[in-house]
Amino acid sequence: xxxxxxxxxxxxxxxxxxxxxxxxxxxxxxxxxxxxxxxxxxxxxxxxxxxxxxxxxxxxxxxxxxxxxxxxxxxxxxxxxxxxxxxxxxxxxxxxxxxxxxxxxxxxxxxxxxxxxxxxxxxxxxxxxxxxxxxxxxxxxxxxxxxxxxxxxxxxxxxxxxxxxxxxxxxxxxxxxxxxxxxxxxxxxxxxxxxxxxxxxxxxxxxxxxxxxxxxxxxxxxxxxxxxxxxxxxxxxxxxxxxxxxxxxxxxxxxxxxxxxxxxxxxxxxxxxxxxxxxxxxxxxxxxxxxxxxxxxxxxxxxxxxxxxxxxxxxxxxxxxxxxxxxxxxxxxxxxxxxxxxxxxxxxxxxxxxxxxxxxxxxxxxxxxxxxxxxxxxxxxxxxxxxxxxxxxxxxxxxxxxxxxxxxxxxxxxxxxxxxxxxxxxx
Amino acid sequence: xxxxxxxxxxxxxxxxxxxxxxxxxxxxxxxxxxxxxxxxxxxxxxxxxxxxxxxxxxxxxxxxxxxxxxxxxxxxxxxxxxxxxxxxxxxxxxxxxxxxxxxxxxxxxxxxxxxxxxxxxxxxxxxxxxxxxxxxxxxxxxxxxxxxxxxxxxxxxxxxxxxxxxxxxxxxxxxxxxxxxxxxxxxxxxxxxxxxxxxxxxxxxxxxxxxxxxxxxxxxxxxxxxxxxxxxxxxxxxxxxxxxxxxxxxxxxxxxxxxxxxxxxxxxxxxxxxxxxxxxxxxxxxxxxxxxxxxxxxxxxxxxxxxxxxxxxxxxxxxxxxxxx
Numbered sequence: 001x002x003x004x005x006x007x008x009x010x011x012x013x014x015x016x017x018x019x020x021x022x023x024x025x026x027x028x029x030x031x032x033x034x035x036x037x038x039x040x041x042x043x044x045x046x047x048x049x050x051x052x053x054x055x056x057x058x059x060x061x062x063x064x065x066x067x068x069x070x071x072x073x074x075x076x077x078x079x080x081x082x083x084x085x086x087x088x089x090x091x092x093x094x095x096x097x098x099x100x101x102x103x104x105x106x107x108x109x110x111x112x113x114x115x116x117x118x119x120x121x122x123x124x125x126x127x128x129x130x131x132x133x134x135x136x137x138x139x140x141x142x143x144x145x146x147x148x149x150x151x152x153x154x155x156x157x158x159x160x161x162x163x164x165x166x167x168x169x170x171x172x173x174x175x176x177x178x179x180x181x182x183x184x185x186x187x188x189x190x191x192x193x194x195x196x197x198x199x200x201x202x203x204x205x206x207x208x209x210x211x212x213x214x215x216x217x218x219x220x221x222x223x224x225x226x227x228x229x230x231x232x233x234x235x236x237x238x239x240x241x242x243x244x245x246x247x248x249x250x251x252x253x254x255x256x257x258x259x260x261x262x263x264x265x266x267x268x269x270x271x272x273x274x275x276x277x278x279x280x281x282x283x284x285x286x287x288x289x290x291x292x293x294x295x296x297x298x299x300x301x302x303x304x305x306x307x308x309x310x311x312x313x314x315x316x317x318x319x320x321x322x323x324x325x326x327x328x329x330x331x332x333x334x335x336x337x338x339x340x341x342x343x344x345x346x347x348x349x350x351x352x353x354x355x356x357x358x359x360x361x362x363x364x365x366x367x368x369x370x371x372x373x374x375x376x377x378x379x380x381x382x383x384x385x386x387x388x389x390x391x392x393x394x395x396x397x398x399x400x401x402x403x404x405x406x407x408x409x410x411x412x413x414x415x416x417x418x419x420x421x422x423x424x425x426x427x
Numbered sequence: 428x429x430x431x432x433x434x435x436x437x438x439x440x441x442x443x444x445x446x447x448x449x450x451x452x453x454x455x456x457x458x459x460x461x462x463x464x465x466x467x468x469x470x471x472x473x474x475x476x477x478x479x480x481x482x483x484x485x486x487x488x489x490x491x492x493x494x495x496x497x498x499x500x501x502x503x504x505x506x507x508x509x510x511x512x513x514x515x516x517x518x519x520x521x522x523x524x525x526x527x528x529x530x531x532x533x534x535x536x537x538x539x540x541x542x543x544x545x546x547x548x549x550x551x552x553x554x555x556x557x558x559x560x561x562x563x564x565x566x567x568x569x570x571x572x573x574x575x576x577x578x579x580x581x582x583x584x585x586x587x588x589x590x591x592x593x594x595x596x597x598x599x600x601x602x603x604x605x606x607x608x609x610x611x612x613x614x615x616x617x618x619x620x621x622x623x624x625x626x627x628x629x630x631x632x633x634x635x636x637x638x639x640x641x642x643x644x645x646x647x648x649x650x651x652x653x654x655x656x657x658x659x660x661x662x663x664x665x666x667x668x669x670x671x672x673x674x675x676x677x678x679x680x681x682x683x684x685x686x687x688x689x690x691x692x693x694x695x696x697x698x699x700x701x702x703x704x705x706x707x708x709x710x711x712x713x714x715x716x717x718x719x720x721x722x723x724x725x726x727x728x729x730x731x732x733x734x735x736x737x738x739x740x741x742x743x744x745x746x747x748x749x750x751x752x
Contacts, residue, residue, distance in 0.1 A: 082695060084716070085715045088501075088502060088715070089715060089718075091502060092502060092505070113503035115503045254608065256605070256607060256608035256699075257588070257605065259587045259590070388717075395696070395698065396699075396700050396701050397700070399610070399700045400610060403610070403700075405610070405700075418522050418523070421521075421522070422521070425517050425521070425722075426717060426719060
C-alpha cells in the first residue's frame with residue numbers, strides 16, 4: 001500500500017507541476033500591457049532584411065526621428081524570410097507591427113481586406129502630399145483612399161560590362177530590343193565549344209515582374225477589367241517572343257543557368273555581359289566586385305517606346321494599432337522630406353518626393369542617372385488584387401516556354417487559364 | 428487462469444452457482460476499486476501527455492476537419508461560412524493539386540523502394556564481420572543526425588551547375604545536369620538527397636532486427652549447403668518481413684509528407700515549373716500565402732485519407748498476422 005501511495009503522490013506531483021507550468025505561461029502572457037504607459041510610447045516597425053548598408057541608413061533615420069520625438073520609441077523588427085506570409089499571419093493573429101513595409105505588388109490585395117488604416121485623415125498641409133510622384137502615390141491609393149506613402153522606388157536599367165563591350169568592338173549601349181539581340185550575339189562567348197557559353201550576352205529574370213513592362217508598348221494587358229489574368233494575347237506573344245528566342249539561342253540566360261542566384265551576381269562574376277536589373281544592384285557591385293568596370297543605360301526601347309518597371313514600397317499603418325497618432329508621426333517623418341533625405345542619401349533607393357530628388361541630384365550621377373530617367377515613364381509593378389496568383393502561374397509556365405518545353409502561346413494560355421480558375425475558386 | 432478452471436468443471440446445480448456469485452461479486456468489487464485507483468494514478472501520470480497531445484494533436488485534427496467544410500475568411504475579421512463539400516470538389520478542378528499529387532506519388536514510388544532496399548543491403552553488409560564495421564555504422568548514420576534544412580542547403584551548393592557533383596561528373600566524362608533549375612531534374616535531385624539521408628535511419632532498424640535472428644537458423648542452412656545469397660534471400664528477408672512492413676509504412680508516410688526539402692529547394696514556390704510542388708507544400712501555400720485555411724484543410728484531410736488507404740493496402744500486402752509474431 002505504501003508503494004501505491006507513493007505512486008499516487010508522484011502522479012499528483014507531476015500533475016501539479018503541469019498545472020504550475022500552465023499558470024506560469026498565462027502569467028507571462030498577461031504581462032504584456034506596455035504601450036501607452038505614461039508619456040513614453042513604443043511604435044513597432046516591421047520590414048524585411050536588407051544589406052548592412054541599408055540597415056545602417058534606416059537606423060540613422062530612426063535615430064533622427066527619436067531625437068525629434070523624445071516621447072516615441074521605435075522598435076524595429078526585421079522579418080528575415082517570407083515577409084508577406086509572416087505579416088499576413090500576424091495581422092490575422094492581431095500581433096502585427098504598428099507600421100510596416102508593403103510592396104505595391106501586394107497592396108491592392110491587402111487594402112481590400114480592410115486591415116490597413118486609411119491615412120487621409122492624418123495628412124496635414126505640412127506633409128506636402130503633392131510633392132510625391134503621382135504614379136507612385138497612386139500605387140497605394142484605392143477607391144480614392146490613401147493607404148500608404150511610398151518610401152522609395154527602384155527602376156530597371158541595363159547594366160553593361162565596358163571591358164567586354166570593348167573586346168567585342170561595341171560602342172555604347174543598345175538602343176532598341178533588336179539591337180540588344182545583336183549585341184547579345186556578339187557578347188556570347190563559348191570558349192570550349194560545348195554548347196554552354198561561359199559568358200552569356202544578356203542575363204535576365206523570367207518573372208512577370210521583370211517582363212510585364214514590355215506588354216504595354218504592344219497594346220497588351222496583364223489583367224483585364226475584372227482583375228482577371230488577360231496576358232494570353234497575340235500582342236503579349238509579340239512582346240515576349242524576343243526574349244524567349246534569345247534564351248533558346250543561348251545568347252541570353254537566367255541566373256540559375258550560370259549557377260548564380262540573381263542577375264547582379266551573374267553580372268559581377270562576368271557570366272553575363274549585360275543584365276537588366278534595378279538600382280539595388282549598384283551597392284552590391286560596389287561592395288563585392290570593385291574591379292568591375294561597368295556602366296548603366298536606360299532600357300532599350302520596346303516597339304519604339306521607352307519602357308521600364310518601377311518597384312515601390314510604402315509604409316502602411318495597421319488598423320489594429322493602439323498607438324495610431326505616434327505611428328503616423330513615424331510614417332510622416334520617414335516619408336517626409338527630412339527622413340527621406342537621410343534614407344535615400346546614398347542612392348540605394350530613389351526618393352519618391354520630387355523636392356528630395358532635386359536636392360540629392362541623382363539624375364546627374366553617371367551610374368544612377370539611368371534609373372532616375374526611367375522613373376519618368378516607368379510602370380509600377382502592380383495590377384489589381386489577384387496579381388500574386390497571376391504572377392505565380394505566369395512564372396511557372398513562362399519558365400517552361402523559355403526551356404522550349406512548350407510554345408510561348410501555349411504557355412501563356414495555360415497560365416491564364418490556371419490563374420483564372422484559381423482566382424474564381426478563391427473568391 | 429485458476430478461476431476459469433474452477434468454473435468449467437463444476438456442473439453443480441444452480442443453487443451453488445448462485446451462492447458462489449455473491450462471493451464473486453464482492454471480490455471483483457474490491458478489485459474494481461483497486462483497479463480504479465490504479466487506473467486513476469495511471470491517468471494522472473498520463474495527464475501531461477494526454478493534455479499535450481490533446482491540445483497540439485487531437486484538437487487541431489478535429490478543428491482542421493471542421494475547417495475543411497468551411498470557407499474561412501481570416502484577414503480583416505475572422506469569418507466562417509459552412510459550404511459543405513465545396514472545398515473537396517474544388518480539389519478535382521485544381522490543376523496544381525493534381526500536379527502536386529503526381530509529383531508526390533512519383534516521389535513515393537521511387538524513394539520508398541530504393542531507400543528500403545538500400546537500407547537492407549547496408550544493414551546486411553554491416554551485420555557481417557567486416558573490418559571496422561563500427562566506424563562504418565557511425566559514418567553511415569551521420570546523415571540522419573544532420574538537420575534536413577542544413578543538409579538541403581549543402582546539397583544545393585553541391586548541385587550548383589559549377590558545383591561539386593557536376594565537376595565530378597565532368598571529371599568522369601559523364602553528362603552534367605542543371606540539378607536545381609531544370610524542371611525534369613529538380614525533383615530527382617531531391618529524391619537522391621532524401622534517399623541518401625533517410626536510408627541509414629532504416630538501416631539501423633534493420634540492423635537491430637538482424638541481430639535478433641538466431642545463429643542456429645543460419646547454421647542449419649549452412650549444413651544444408653546454402654550460400655551467403657541464399658541465406659540472405661530465404662532466411663534474413665522473410666524473417667525481417669514485419670520490420671520491412673514498418674520500414675515501408677514509415678517511409679511512405681514520411682515521403683508523402685515531403686515539405687522542407689522542396690520548400691528550401693524552390694524558395695517556397697514549388698518551382699521550377701511546379702516540378703518540386705508537393706502536396707504539403709501546396710497546403711502550406713494555400714494556408715499561409717493565400718490564407719485559404721478551409722481549402723488547405725480540405726487538402727490536408729485528402730492527403731491523410733490517401734496515406735491511410737495506402738497503409739491499409741500495404742497491411743494487406745504484407746499480411747497482418749506476421750506483425751504479431
